[in-house]
Amino acid sequence: MLRQVEGSKAVADAVAACQPEVICAYPISPQTHIVEGLSQLVKDGTLPNCEFINVESEFAAMSVAIGSSATGARTYTATASQGLLYMVEAVYNASGLGLPIVMTVANRAIGGPINIWNDHSDSMSQRDSGWLQLYAENNQEAVDLHIQAFRIAEEMSMPVMVCMDGFILTHAYEQVDIPTTDEVKAFLPPFVPRQHLDPAEPVSIGAMVGPESFMEVKYLAHQRMIDSAAKVQEVAKDFEAHFGRKTGGLLRSYRTEGAETIVLALGSIIGTLKDVIDELQLDGKSIGVVGLTSFRPFPYESVAAALKGAKRVIILEKAFSTGTGGIVTQDVARAIEGMGIKDFTVIAGLGGRPITISSLRNYLTNAMAENIDRLTFLDLEIDTVEVEINKERAQR
Amino acid sequence: MFQVRIHGRGGQGVVTAAELLAVAVFDGGKHAQAFPSFGSERTGAPVVAYCRISDHEIRAREPIMEPDVLIIQDASLIKQIDVFAGLQPRGYVIINSAETAEELQLADKIKVPHSLAILPATELALTHLGRPVPNAVLLGAFSALTGVVPLEAVASAINEKFKPKIAAGNVAAATAAYEYVMNQVATHA
Numbered sequence: 001m002l003r004q005v006e007g008s009k010a011v012a013d014a015v016a017a018c019q020p021e022v023i024c025a026y027p028i029s030p031q032t033h034i035v036e037g038l039s040q041l042v043k044d045g046t047l048p049n050c051e052f053i054n055v056e057s058e059f060a061a062m063s064v065a066i067g068s069s070a071t072g073a074r075t076y077t078a079t080a081s082q083g084l085l086y087m088v089e090a091v092y093n094a095s096g097l098g099l100p101i102v103m104t105v106a107n108r109a110i111g112g113p114i115n116i117w118n119d120h121s122d123s124m125s126q127r128d129s130g131w132l133q134l135y136a137e138n139n140q141e142a143v144d145l146h147i148q149a150f151r152i153a154e155e156m157s158m159p160v161m162v163c164m165d166g167f168i169l170t171h172a173y174e175q176v177d178i179p180t181t182d183e184v185k186a187f188l189p190p191f192v193p194r195q196h197l198d199p200a201e202p203v204s205i206g207a208m209v210g211p212e213s214f215m216e217v218k219y220l221a222h223q224r225m226i227d228s229a230a231k232v233q234e235v236a237k238d239f240e241a242h243f244g245r246k247t248g249g250l251l252r253s254y255r256t257e258g259a260e261t262i263v264l265a266l267g268s269i270i271g272t273l274k275d276v277i278d279e280l281q282l283d284g285k286s287i288g289v290v291g292l293t294s295f296r297p298f299p300y301e302s303v304a305a306a307l308k309g310a311k312r313v314i315i316l317e318k319a320f321s322t323g324t325g326g327i328v329t330q331d332v333a334r335a336i337e338g339m340g341i342k343d344f345t346v347i348a349g350l351g352g353r354p355i356t357i358s359s360l361r362n363y364l365t366n367a368m369a370e371n372i373d374r375l376t377f378l379d380l381e382i383d384t385v386e387v388e389i390n391k392e393r394a395q396r
Numbered sequence: 397m398f399q400v401r402i403h404g405r406g407g408q409g410v411v412t413a414a415e416l417l418a419v420a421v422f423d424g425g426k427h428a429q430a431f432p433s434f435g436s437e438r439t440g441a442p443v444v445a446y447c448r449i450s451d452h453e454i455r456a457r458e459p460i461m462e463p464d465v466l467i468i469q470d471a472s473l474i475k476q477i478d479v480f481a482g483l484q485p486r487g488y489v490i491i492n493s494a495e496t497a498e499e500l501q502l503a504d505k506i507k508v509p510h511s512l513a514i515l516p517a518t519e520l521a522l523t524h525l526g527r528p529v530p531n532a533v534l535l536g537a538f539s540a541l542t543g544v545v546p547l548e549a550v551a552s553a554i555n556e557k558f559k560p561k562i563a564a565g566n567v568a569a570a571t572a573a574y575e576y577v578m579n580q581v582a583t584h585a
Contacts, residue, residue, distance in 0.1 A: 003422075172431040173414070272456045357456060
């Protein structure tokens with residue numbers, strides 16, 4: 001049913017429609033409303049077969065998720081920022097053990113300095129954790145990705161992070177079509193675990209693996225991640241067949257046909273970019289945008305196909321590797337190697353800095369003339385930082 | 397696209413006002429996007445929330461910098477921050493105050509437009525609701541001044557959001573605000 005609803009509430013209802021059996025989470029802004037919504041649904045009896053477990057920390061949340069998923073229960077949790085960092089040890093174990101947990105990351109900056117606002121540093125820090133990472137463009141896609149995530153996770157026996165921009169999406173009220181439990185049931189079959197803990201038929205999950213086999217286990221994880229790209233596509237197609245919406249998948253192109261310049265970005269900024277692209281095209285500019293939904297698995301072939309024929313790609317990122325630059329850029333550069341496409345990176349929106357249409361328009365106008373540096377920090381107060389840099393260098 | 401920016405203080409229901417407006421617009425078949433300014437909300441601290449209204453899908457997510465409508469839930473903010481920043485030349489202004497435009501020294505801040513409504517929303521809330529929460533009340537004024545949403549849509553959004561007793565008080569106060577502004581507009585015309 002189409003409703004005007006807060007993003008967090010929409011996601012809570014979508015997760016509930018997937019009928020999880022265990023939800024465990026520790027509150028942290030901007031994720032809190034999601035688990036508040038779910039705890040209410042468990043309390044009021046909407047989810048009779050679901051146990052909501054209050055835990056003392058994010059580390060405990062992921063540990064409980066690992067335990068419940070290992071018994072064969074459909075398991076969900078959510079976190080953000082410092083909360084995600086606090087659970088990291090268990091995050092790697094969840095993927096290492098092949099447990100199909102679905103977790104929302106309500107993207108938020110990492111301290112210090114402490115900052116509660118949106119960027120992608122938290123989920124990007126888990127790039128190599130072995131989890132799939134899907135990024136939502138808007139709240140409709142956030143809802144749809146959660147439903148798709150359970151199916152991808154369970155069919156691949158891999159955990160999936162659904163990343164949605166904190167505050168910008170979680171706290172935005174917009175219209176969202178939230179499928180009913182019955183509609184989701186027709187799309188998402190009951191969870192049949194690859195293996196599970198059962199006292200009647202005991203198995204060990206997570207036994208120590210020595211040097212003779214560890215490489216092979218990790219190689220299998222590598223191959224499984226590569227294979228998951230096809231599953232992400234397949235599930236998105238089937239979702240479209242069931243619900244009539246083209247959401248999820250590996251990436252989506254917008255007005256890129258014949259475009260000389262293509263912007264590649266993740267998450268909610270894609271919407272703003274589409275408005276900017278429309279304006280620039282009206283001025284006769286040759287520019288389009290590729291929204292990357294799946295960062296892990298990274299769809300090398302799809303990215304190469306989507307950028308083919310362009311002269312340059314601008315990768316807009318809400319996180320970066322200190323002293324290096326773009327994180328997504330590294331993968332995009334590899335995807336387009338030898339294709340004669342120049343890559344540029346713009347780091348934007350760190351710690352919740354608004355990314356405005358006028359800043360994007362100015363930057364992209366310069367970018368189309370290649371009147372930009374290889375790496376740009378959008379709207380950086382350059383005078384302020386230069387004074388500080390000079391001062392620090394003098395004191396060293 | 398029609399853009400609304402709401403200024404108030406923590407505890408006055410600024411974010412809820414944007415939400416109610418979005419629901420009222422949605423019920424009327426249009427698209428709306430409401431979002432807060434994502435500060436660390438504390439009681440009494442300045443808070444901003446936004447609502448975009450459109451016949452089409454709304455994709456942009458930047459803060460509203462050039463609003464068509466300003467709703468100021470606490471007139472003491474006018475002296476504290478530049479609430480009028482970016483206001484469209486023919487924009488609407490709705491202020492919760494028992495004072496006049498002259499007393500508020502609005503002429504120093506803006507060209508006092510004919511599309512201005514000043515109303516004692518807190519007093520109306522106290523009378524009809526028994527609590528000094530002016531957010532929903534001001535949406536009645538918004539309906540009267542802009543005509544963008546009918547009062548009935550505001551009332552049904554209030555009824556969806558609140559429990560019956562609180563909803564009834566808010567609807568009565570919003571209706572009183574609607575009539576107050578309609579009378580003001582009629583007087584000016």
